[in-house]
Amino acid sequence: MIPVAEPFIGENELKYVTEAIKSGWVSNGKYIPMFEEKFAEFCGVKYGISCNSGSSALHLALVALGIKEGDEVIIPTFTYISTANVVKYVNATPIFVDSSRETWNINPKKIEEKITKKTKAIIPVHLYGLPCEMDKIMEIAKKHNLYVIEDAAEAHGAEYKEKKVGSFGDIGCFSFFGNKIITTGEGGMCVTNNLELREKLEILRNQGMSKKRKYWHPVVGFNYRMSNIHAAIGLAQLERINHSINLKIRNAELYSEKLKNTVELPPNIKNIKNVYWMFCVLSDKKEEIIKALKEKDIETRPLFSPIHKMPPYHLEESYPVAEELNKKGINLPSSIKLKEEEIKNICETIKKVIENES
Numbered sequence: 001m002i003p004v005a006e007p008f009i010g011e012n013e014l015k016y017v018t019e020a021i022k023s024g025w026v027s028n029g030k031y032i033p034m035f036e037e038k039f040a041e042f043c044g045v046k047y048g049i050s051c052n053s054g055s056s057a058l059h060l061a062l063v064a065l066g067i068k069e070g071d072e073v074i075i076p077t078f079t080y081i082s083t084a085n086v087v088k089y090v091n092a093t094p095i096f097v098d099s100s101r102e103t104w105n106i107n108p109k110k111i112e113e114k115i116t117k118k119t120k121a122i123i124p125v126h127l128y129g130l131p132c133e134m135d136k137i138m139e140i141a142k143k144h145n146l147y148v149i150e151d152a153a154e155a156h157g158a159e160y161k162e163k164k165v166g167s168f169g170d171i172g173c174f175s176f177f178g179n180k181i182i183t184t185g186e187g188g189m190c191v192t193n194n195l196e197l198r199e200k201l202e203i204l205r206n207q208g209m210s211k212k213r214k215y216w217h218p219v220v221g222f223n224y225r226m227s228n229i230h231a232a233i234g235l236a237q238l239e240r241i242n243h244s245i246n247l248k249i250r251n252a253e254l255y256s257e258k259l260k261n262t263v264e265l266p267p268n269i270k271n272i273k274n275v276y277w278m279f280c281v282l283s284d285k286k287e288e289i290i291k292a293l294k295e296k297d298i299e300t301r302p303l304f305s306p307i308h309k310m311p312p313y314h315l316e317e318s319y320p321v322a323e324e325l326n327k328k329g330i331n332l333p334s335s336i337k338l339k340e341e342e343i344k345n346i347c348e349t350i351k352k353v354i355e356n357e358s
């Protein structure tokens, strides 16, 4: 079977984890600050605050910025459910914006019409490894005095105008789930250049405990800490991240070359470095392609269902671009372990479907 995603775990992961376990430092330990510092450096920001998932990272960011009941937060409807759920966790309201047909990401031209007196923040999502149009988003945020929390859970190392995602907004949030660009099993990280926000995020992830006075809790926090064992895996993964990203890009180049004129390929935008977390294509023959690949034991995934269609968030309104992307979109196998032969085989199967149908 060829899976849609698969982690690559090397020798150093095992070495560092073994060291963490043998040392007895399984919860706290040296790998946590090492991983945080190196990851922040990788993103080109000052501080990294690790936590136990990408969703916790987003939740911590909202709490640290004081987003609360009665506030509105602008998010794309075309994203993973986590982006909306975290807004609910703080009792604020997610306000949806459609995608741009050119970038598939949140459409900056449609953000301003959704801003009200209650709007406090925008969460742009760099979906499937492709950065959002950050110049335009930051300009809108500045004009309306809004916070920006980047959901970079799928885009480690992606760049907009040669600057890494996660470094544009007030806080950038990453996930290290097993299918992401680097993994810790479960895990996440907030990154920021703001020392005050760093302090707040560190206190909030540790049950709100004061840094000056042990077991004194001036605010309500969470246990969202990352363990030393998870950080040990993350550090080893981070040592190889550029190689992993290059392999993702290689996959995308092979797919793009072999599938051109067959299906619609992902956006290719000047000044934007897509890290192709998952390779996506669009086709009117989506169901037929999924079926043909499945018969060959090749796994696929549909692109995300727009959140305004989900029961907890349901709206009658139409968001045509997000709906079209979901209707036509397929994630093809995107593991860095994929062999050129396998990609060729996947592309041949897709081509046959299109040729037979037309």
Ligand SMILES: *Cc1c(COP(=O)(O)O)cnc(C)c1O
Pocket: 053, 054, 055, 056, 079, 080, 082, 083, 125, 151, 153, 154, 174, 175, 176, 177, 187, 188
């Ligand atoms: C994976 C993901 C998250 C959440 O990360 P978890 O580690 O699974 O909690 C948030 N947003 C997006 C866009 C994601 O893909």
